[in-house]
Amino acid sequence: MDFALSEEQTAIFDMAYAFGQENIAPFARQWESDGTIPKTLWPQIGELGFGALYVSEDSGGSNLTRLDATLVFEALSMACPSVAAFLSIHNMCAKMLDNFADDDLKARIMPDVLSLNTVLSYCLTEPGSGSDAAALKTRAERTNEGYTLNGTKAFISGGGYSDAYVCMVRTGQDGPKGISTVYVEDGTPGLSFGALEEKMGWKSQPTAQVQFDDCKIPAGNLVGTEGDGFKYAMMGLDGGRLNIAACSLGAAQAGLDMTLQYMSERKAFGQSIDQFQALQFRLADMEIELQAARTFLRQAAWKLDNGAPDATKFCAMAKKFVTETGSKVVDQCLQLHGGYGYLADYGIEKLVRDLRVHQILEGTNEIMRLIVSRQMLANR
Numbered sequence: 165m166d167f168a169l170s171e172e173q174t175a176i177f178d179m180a181y182a183f184g185q186e187n188i189a190p191f192a193r194q195w196e197s198d199g200t201i202p203k204t205l206w207p208q209i210g211e212l213g214f215g216a217l218y219v220s221e222d223s224g225g226s227n228l229t230r231l232d233a234t235l236v237f238e239a240l241s242m243a244c245p246s247v248a249a250f251l252s253i254h255n256m257c258a259k260m261l262d263n264f265a266d267d268d269l270k271a272r273i274m275p276d277v278l279s280l281n282t283v284l285s286y287c288l289t290e291p292g293s294g295s296d297a298a299a300l301k302t303r304a305e306r307t308n309e310g311y312t313l314n315g316t317k318a319f320i321s322g323g324g325y326s327d328a329y330v331c332m333v334r335t336g337q338d339g340p341k342g343i344s345t346v347y348v349e350d351g352t353p354g355l356s357f358g359a360l361e362e363k364m365g366w367k368s369q370p371t372a373q374v375q376f377d378d379c380k381i382p383a384g385n386l387v388g389t390e391g392d393g394f395k396y397a398m399m400g401l402d403g404g405r406l407n408i409a410a411c412s413l414g415a416a417q418a419g420l421d422m423t424l425q426y427m428s429e430r431k432a433f434g435q436s437i438d439q440f441q442a443l444q445f446r447l448a449d450m451e452i453e454l455q456a457a458r459t460f461l462r463q464a465a466w467k468l469d470n471g472a473p474d475a476t477k478f479c480a481m482a483k484k485f486v487t488e489t490g491s492k493v494v495d496q497c498l499q500l501h502g503g504y505g506y507l508a509d510y511g512i513e514k515l516v517r518d519l520r521v522h523q524i525l526e527g528t529n530e531i532m533r534l535i536v537s538r539q540m541l542a543n544r
């Protein structure tokens with residue numbers, strides 16, 4: 165058993181960290197108030213190979229392991245978890261396309277997906293189905309030319325902003341086996357978007373409903389096999405859950421680093437507040453919790469990389485544990501900043517807001533418990 169990062173993994177982390185500190189961190193607050201991320205950022209990230217982190221080399225991707233990818237998201241989140249998490253969604257879609265799209269579709273779209281000239285959104289949730297995703301109702305009717313889509317997707321990160329949408333739609337019977345995955349390009353007639361959602365965090369990412377009204381796509385935009393779409397969507401989520409957890413971890417680490425520094429500068433009762441033992445113990449607790457979260461996350465990533473039979477369970481456990489730990493830590497960081505933690509200038513309140521949603525999406529943390537307990541009961 166080797167818990168050390170390899171030289172290459174350390175280099176990947178350092179490269180992502182340096183990029184984030186230079187190109188994301190200084191602008192993160194501005195992008196938050198703008199409610200959008202400049203489109204010009206994405207091809208820059210694409211040049212680092214981060215547009216296709218675990219897409220195979222044959223398809224032009226970086227072919228990194230899931231563990232390597234968590235390092236990228238941990239490092240980028242130290243600059244801004246909202247930007248990093250958006251990149252995770254694109255990567256989840258890119259991997260689904262790489263695994264399941266046919267050669268013609270791949271030849272047509274993958275070069276721009278890899279370079280991040282095409283930014284992707286993942287469309288599963290609907291107004292009437294979130295956790296119970298297999299109850300989705302958006303229909304794709306087969307026509308001579310392809311499919312006609314009707315329905316609404318809710319909460320779509322990048323809705324109205326992205327260049328293409330990887331959508332789970334119903335082509336057949338009720339339940340998971342009637343679901344297929346299709347690729348819908350921006351500008352397709354019949355594709356429109358709801359108003360931008362006003363949110364607690366992740367404010368730099370536009371979130372909107374995606375609407376299909378007799379939206380016609382060619383047959384070649386079917387991804388993989390009809391009826392297998394739900395399976396593809398769930399396979400994408402295992403890795404997505406690791407990445408979201410890594411985003412919580414990196415942001416919480418950044419919060420803890422800022423707090424350590426702040427506590428050496430802030431004085432109360434004639435000494436810097438880092439001299440109060442009660443507060444030192446809280447620092448220690450945060451360090452212990454984050455290190456435990458990091459180890460657990462990397463173990464889950466290792467399981468996914470190695471095709472372990474309990475990889476899904478470990479991804480779910482790590483997602484729950486790391487996202488809750490991350491939120492707990494940044495909340496403590498805010499407390500240790502006193503009133504200043506509540507002010508936007510200190511950068512902590514943004515972390516509290518941004519990380520909260522990590523307990524809700526990519527499967528809520530209740531659904532993570534459902535996955536874990538189901539496996540426990542089945543293995544009795």
Ligand SMILES: Cc1cc2nc3c(=O)[nH]c(=O)nc-3n(C[C@H](O)[C@H](O)[C@H](O)COP(=O)(O)OP(=O)(O)OC[C@H]3O[C@@H](n4cnc5c(N)ncnc54)[C@H](O)[C@@H]3O)c2cc1C
Nearest residue numbers: 286287288289293294295319320321524525526527528530
């Ligand atoms: C900012 C943001 C961005 C998002 N981006 C995307 C995106 O890009 N693409 C996308 O497809 N979706 C996206 N989502 C949607 C997200 O995945 C869903 O909100 C999430 O899956 C929960 O679904 P829901 O909101 O319908 O809650 P519900 O499913 O209605 O759940 C409500 C509550 O009931 C609990 N619950 C439900 N079922 C059970 C059960 N069986 N046992 C125990 N508890 C249960 C839930 O955990 C939750 O606490 C995003 C959401 C947000 C907030």
